[in-house]
Amino acid sequence: MFDKLQKAISNVEALGADFVEARYDGFDLVQIIKENGRITQLATKKRAGIGFNVFYKGATAYAFSADISPEALDKAAKNALGIAKASSGSVIIKSEVDERTPIKNVRLEPNFKDPAWKLEMQDKIDIINRMEVAANEHGENISSLMLLYGELSGEKYFTNSEGTEIYWSPNVLDLRTMVTSKTQEGELVTAGDGYGGSVGLEYFKQEGFTPEDLGKNAALWAKEKMKAKVAPAGEFRALCENSLTGVLAHESFGHLTEADFIVQKGSPIHDKLGEQLGSEEATIIDEGVMKQSKHVASWWLPYDDEGTKTGKTVLLDKGVLTGYLHSRTTAKHLGAELTGNARAVNFTFAPIPRMKNTYFTPGDINGEEEALEQLGTGIYAIKTAGGQVGGSGDFLFKAVRGYWVENGEKKYPLKDVSLTGNILELLQNVEGATKDFSLYSGYFGGCGKGGQFPLPCGLGGPKIIFSKVRFGGESK
Amino acid sequence: MSSELNNIKADLLSRIDRGLKYSQSKGAEAAEIYMINTDALSINMMAGIIEAKQGGQIGIGVRCIVDGSKMGFASSSGITDEFVNFAVDAAISAAKSSTTDDRWQNFVQSSEVGKEGILDASVLELTSEEAVNGATTIFKEAKEYDPRIVSVTGSIDVDYGAYGIGNTEGIAKSTAYTTGVSTVQITAVEDGKTKTSFDFSMGRGAPVFEGLGTSGGAKVIKLLGATSLGKTGQMPTIFNPLAAGQIIQTGLINSVNGKSVVEGRSAFADKIGAEVGVPFLTIKDDGQIPEDPNMVAIDDEGYARQTTNLIENGVLKSFIFNNYYSKIFEAGNTGNAQRGGPQSYETMPGVSPTTIAVDAGSKDLQALAEEIGNGVLVTDFLMGMMHSNVVSGDFSIVAPSSFKVENGEIAGPIEAVTVAGNLYKAFKQIISLGNETDLTFFGKVPSISFDGFTVSG
Numbered sequence: 001m002f003d004k005l006q007k008a009i010s011n012v013e014a015l016g017a018d019f020v021e022a023r024y025d026g027f028d029l030v031q032i033i034k035e036n037g038r039i040t041q042l043a044t045k046k047r048a049g050i051g052f053n054v055f056y057k058g059a060t061a062y063a064f065s066a067d068i069s070p071e072a073l074d075k076a077a078k079n080a081l082g083i084a085k086a087s088s089g090s091v092i093i094k095s096e097v098d099e100r101t102p103i104k105n106v107r108l109e110p111n112f113k114d115p116a117w118k119l120e121m122q123d124k125i126d127i128i129n130r131m132e133v134a135a136n137e138h139g140e141n142i143s144s145l146m147l148l149y150g151e152l153s154g155e156k157y158f159t160n161s162e163g164t165e166i167y168w169s170p171n172v173l174d175l176r177t178m179v180t181s182k183t184q185e186g187e188l189v190t191a192g193d194g195y196g197g198s199v200g201l202e203y204f205k206q207e208g209f210t211p212e213d214l215g216k217n218a219a220l221w222a223k224e225k226m227k228a229k230v231a232p233a234g235e236f237r238a239l240c241e242n243s244l245t246g247v248l249a250h251e252s253f254g255h256l257t258e259a260d261f262i263v264q265k266g267s268p269i270h271d272k273l274g275e276q277l278g279s280e281e282a283t284i285i286d287e288g289v290m291k292q293s294k295h296v297a298s299w300w301l302p303y304d305d306e307g308t309k310t311g312k313t314v315l316l317d318k319g320v321l322t323g324y325l326h327s328r329t330t331a332k333h334l335g336a337e338l339t340g341n342a343r344a345v346n347f348t349f350a351p352i353p354r355m356k357n358t359y360f361t362p363g364d365i366n367g368e369e370e371a372l373e374q375l376g377t378g379i380y381a382i383k384t385a386g387g388q389v390g391g392s393g394d395f396l397f398k399a400v401r402g403y404w405v406e407n408g409e410k411k412y413p414l415k416d417v418s419l420t421g422n423i424l425e426l427l428q429n430v431e432g433a434t435k436d437f438s439l440y441s442g443y444f445g446g447c448g449k450g451g452q453f454p455l456p457c458g459l460g461g462p463k464i465i466f467s468k469v470r471f472g473g474e475s476k
Numbered sequence: 477m478s479s480e481l482n483n484i485k486a487d488l489l490s491r492i493d494r495g496l497k498y499s500q501s502k503g504a505e506a507a508e509i510y511m512i513n514t515d516a517l518s519i520n521m522m523a524g525i526i527e528a529k530q531g532g533q534i535g536i537g538v539r540c541i542v543d544g545s546k547m548g549f550a551s552s553s554g555i556t557d558e559f560v561n562f563a564v565d566a567a568i569s570a571a572k573s574s575t576t577d578d579r580w581q582n583f584v585q586s587s588e589v590g591k592e593g594i595l596d597a598s599v600l601e602l603t604s605e606e607a608v609n610g611a612t613t614i615f616k617e618a619k620e621y622d623p624r625i626v627s628v629t630g631s632i633d634v635d636y637g638a639y640g641i642g643n644t645e646g647i648a649k650s651t652a653y654t655t656g657v658s659t660v661q662i663t664a665v666e667d668g669k670t671k672t673s674f675d676f677s678m679g680r681g682a683p684v685f686e687g688l689g690t691s692g693g694a695k696v697i698k699l700l701g702a703t704s705l706g707k708t709g710q711m712p713t714i715f716n717p718l719a720a721g722q723i724i725q726t727g728l729i730n731s732v733n734g735k736s737v738v739e740g741r742s743a744f745a746d747k748i749g750a751e752v753g754v755p756f757l758t759i760k761d762d763g764q765i766p767e768d769p770n771m772v773a774i775d776d777e778g779y780a781r782q783t784t785n786l787i788e789n790g791v792l793k794s795f796i797f798n799n800y801y802s803k804i805f806e807a808g809n810t811g812n813a814q815r816g817g818p819q820s821y822e823t824m825p826g827v828s829p830t831t832i833a834v835d836a837g838s839k840d841l842q843a844l845a846e847e848i849g850n851g852v853l854v855t856d857f858l859m860g861m862m863h864s865n866v867v868s869g870d871f872s873i874v875a876p877s878s879f880k881v882e883n884g885e886i887a888g889p890i891e892a893v894t895v896a897g898n899l900y901k902a903f904k905q906i907i908s909l910g911n912e913t914d915l916t917f918f919g920k921v922p923s924i925s926f927d928g929f930t931v932s933g
Contacts, residue, residue: 029822035739036739036740038575038577038579039574039575039577041549041824042547042548042549042570042571042573042574043548043549043550043551043570043824044548044549044550044551044566044567044569044570045550045551045552045822046550046551046552046553046559046562046563046566047551047552047553047819047822048552048553048554049553049554051531059526059528060526060527060528061526061528061529061530061604062528062529062530062531063529063530063531064529064530064531065531065534066534066535066553066554066555067534067554067556068554076531079530079531080530082604083517083519083528083530083604083608084528086603086604086605086607086608087519087526087528087604087608090521090526090608090609090612091524091525091526092523092524092525093523093524093525095525120573121569121570121573122573125573143740143741144739144740144741180740180741180867187868188741188743188867188868189867189868190865190867233708233894233896233930233932234708234932260522260525263523263525264522264523264524264525264627264629265523265626265627265663266522266523266627266629266663268670348531348818348819349529350527350529352527385863385865386862386863387860387863388859388860388862388863388874389859390672390859390874390876390892391663391670391672392669392670392671392672392876393670394859394874394876394892395859395874396859396860396863396872396873396874396894397860398860398863398872415870416865416870416872418860418863418872418894418896420874420892420894422892451818453818470894470932472872472874472894472896472932
């Protein structure tokens with residue numbers, strides 16, 4: 001594959017291209033969905049193709065093809081060069097890269113004890129059946145039960161004009177249970193449990209993470225939600241659980257540090273490097289390769305899609321903005337170090353600055369009980385159905401479980417509750433964090449930007465106490 | 477140009493025919509092949525950087541049945557014999573591991589097709605130079621509009637192609653499309669406070685770009701100098717067409733979805749014939765609007781696209797279905813099979829609205845404001861809409877581009893407000909419908925005023 005890609009690179013270099021990057025992304029996916037007792041999806045997918053990113057006089061263009069014949073490779077590379085030439089006269093901010101020593105002979109495979117792609121289809125179905133049995137056993141008045149299994153494996157080849165040659169094998173495995181229960185009043189409430197990451201099947205043999213645990217938790221949480229009350233609207237002290245703080249780190253802060261937004265001055269923190277943005281308790285990191293453990297199932301990303309080795313980037317250090325997430329062109333433009341954040345979701349996209357595994361660092365509060373005590377009275381918000389952030393840092397997140405807490409005690413469960421505000425204000429309200437830390441990624445869901453969705457990313461952190469969060473509440 | 481699209485269609489149908497024969501030779505009792513071949517050019521002018529991309533969807537999705545009703549699905553990028561054979565083999569293999577489905581009957585049998593949308597040659601003829609020029613014009617217009625504008629992204633996207641569907645029930649159909657979209661997103665800053673605006677043009681031909689930067693620029697400047705609403709409580713709200721489209725679409729996406737109805741997740745499941753909205757509310761799922769970029773002749777499993785009355789004068793009339801769920805519910809297929817995602821061939825056909833169309837009222841924005849007296853006007857993109865609970869209908873969104881309505885007048889801009897309510901109660905909380913009839917990314921929905929949402933800001 002490297003030879004085929006290099007041949008097309010040489011051909012467009014001869015036609016005037018200044019610099020060329022080429023990729024082959026080949027992914028194999030398995031997705032099983034069982035709904036209300038029936039397997040509604042048993043799918044095998046192959047997603048493979050090539051793409052060329054061509055630089056010409058400060059302009060770049062990307063062209064791709066699912067056809068990987070030598071003619072198709074040539075055509076894609078030439079198309080990209082043609083568009084780059086058409087753009088070169090109109091570019092105001094030039095896209096250029098600094099020269100770099102080529103990286104050769106990189107060949108990386110994940111090291112799993114029990115890789116999912118080796119499992120027979122029937123055994124994969126058995127896993128979701130185990131979630132199903134547990135959910136039915138523990139649930140109450142279930143009106144809908146959905147079980148999901150998702151798996152991605154594959155190979156990525158990267159090469160460029162410098163002669164870099166990198167091969168690695170991306171992997172992710174994910175299990176989910178979603179339960180909908182009907183209350184006596186006929187209202188439908190949903191709850192789910194599930195985890196994913198670059199892990200083998202051994203991950204789901206650990207206590208608390210077995211298919212039985214996931215099915216049981218989802219069912220019990222749906223049952224609990226049948227008695228949940230509407231969260232009050234207004235400003236309250238808040239305790240956010242680990243996966244929710246991960247989403248805050250990723251969605252509301254991480255995106256603002258992506259250097260394409262910085263170069264374009266589209267981010268509200270584009271001119272704030274070195275400034276104290278948050279409280280001293282707030283440290284946020286973006287990292288490519290983390291040590292997997294019981295509570296860390298990160299997305300394994302050794303190299304980005306420009307062949308840069310991924311690092312550990314401190315974005316916010318005790319509240320001070322210390323870095324942005326770069327591609328080669330943004331790093332060159334801003335005179336910054338490379339961070340290895342140029343990522344593309346598949347061969348149909350050029351890489352752009354994206355996050356890897358993004359998290360708040362832990363603090364010194366001893367677990368949930370002590371955190372609730374320190375919270376006193378307020379809202380304990382748990383897990384999330386996702387969120388959104390605008391260019392100005394305004395955000396909205398939906399916590400899917402929660403409790404109203406008084407004097408350190410959980411008083412009653414809450415329905416879905418939304419957290420809103422501006423991240424730059426929220427970071428100043430970080431009062432403390434727990435010692436416990438967890439981080440997950442996954443096959444289902446993922447990050448979306450510029451039409452590139454779903455890109456696997458890891459999110460996580462400790463539990464965090466905020467002195468003040470605005471909760472949206474719901475209509476009565 | 478129609479010859480180029482016709483050639484693509486003919487090529488797809490011949491490859492599908494070969495694939496179906498291959499599936500039968502490999503033991504599939506029934507099979508369906510979806511195959512797509514498109515090309516797209518996208519130019520983004522982002523604050524002086526041009527991001528350009530060319531390439532399309534080329535791939536297949538195969539469903540095979542063995543042992544009467546066991547189904548497997550497989551997909552592959554690429555449409556040459558090698559990939560078709562891979563997908564057929566993988567689908568048969570998956571089917572063998574699957575479970576029987578007592579609800580399964582068959583693939584689409586009807587030979588009818590809907591109307592084909594407008595096929596506009598200007599999309600195929602647009603050169604990369606012209607597209608770059610378009611994006612640059614949008615950028616310059618916006619940038620020069622006002623010194624408070626700090627960041628502009630202008631984009632031109634054209635897309636054309638065709639897809640085909642064949643199955644062992646004997647259908648072999650194809651449809652083509654051409655689309656052009658231009659957008660502008662503008663950020664302006666005043667007194668350290670940031671606001672963004674968005675404007676667009678969409679259709680079946682090469683996109684319009686002149687004037688877009690100026691109109692987007694005017695929108696963002698109007699948002700500057702926002703003050704805090706300074707109160708929380710129930711108050712009337714007006715949603716402009718883009719914002720109203722998001723509310724209505726989210727309110728229907730699950731409730732009228734035949735799959736959700738059958739699977740027990742729809743709040744409207746037992747409400748056919750019941751009043752679910754105000755008496756002047758009529759909503760269609762309209763898959764046959766010729767100028768709509770989303771219009772094609774057949775749905776994603778080969779059934780004819782059509783127009784379905786969902787809510788008529790406030791009364792729920794119909795759900796939407798694909799082939800599978802229409803048979804379970806013993807209702808007519810409404811041509812709503814849809815394969816979502818950026819690579820449609822990777823997805824099995826689900827059920828999804830085509831274009832939501834709300835019959836317009838007679839009031840312009842000013843008249844809607846006069847009617848509510850005091851409240852909030854919410855415009856453009858809402859944050860958090862897609863995180864609404866579509867089972868219960870509860871929603872809570874942030875509206876970053878909003879205005880105060882005072883004494884019947886649209887007054888100054890306000891800082892982001894939170895709006896919460898229930899999507900299903902909302903249909904009955906409509907005060908009035910605006911008179912706009914333009915298509916947006918969220919259907920053909922006019923401005924709508926509502927009562928009873930909780931606004932906080």
